[in-house]
Amino acid sequence: MFVGRCGNERLHQLFSQLNRHFIRHDYAQVSREEAQKLVGKANDEHRKIVELFEEGSADELSDFIRDVHWNPSNAKFTTW
Structure with missing residues (x-):
């Protein structure tokens, strides 16, 4: 993930929280x-x-x- 490479830990944490909230599936479930x-x-x-x-x-x-x-x-x- 590009956000993880940007060096901005706060931004990375924010995206991780949003992913857990909005994205509830992964490819292993299909x-x-x-x-x-x-x-x-x-x-x-x-x-x-x-x-x-x-x-x-x-x-x-x-x-x-x-x-x-x-x-x-x-x-x-x-x-x-």
Whole structure:
């Protein structure tokens, strides 16, 4: 997790608390096929984020992260 690498322990603790409160499942609770599908979707989103970043499309990147990648419907699972 990038927050863990930032060196800001308070921020890391805040994110950990939020994860425990909002994200109640991990990939071990679904079938292998479903987990692969979910991880594949996340990987596709990460590729898009990198692509938009490299293109310098700041507004589109911001919208994508907010509306797609951080969409609450994606916040059902965590990997840690």
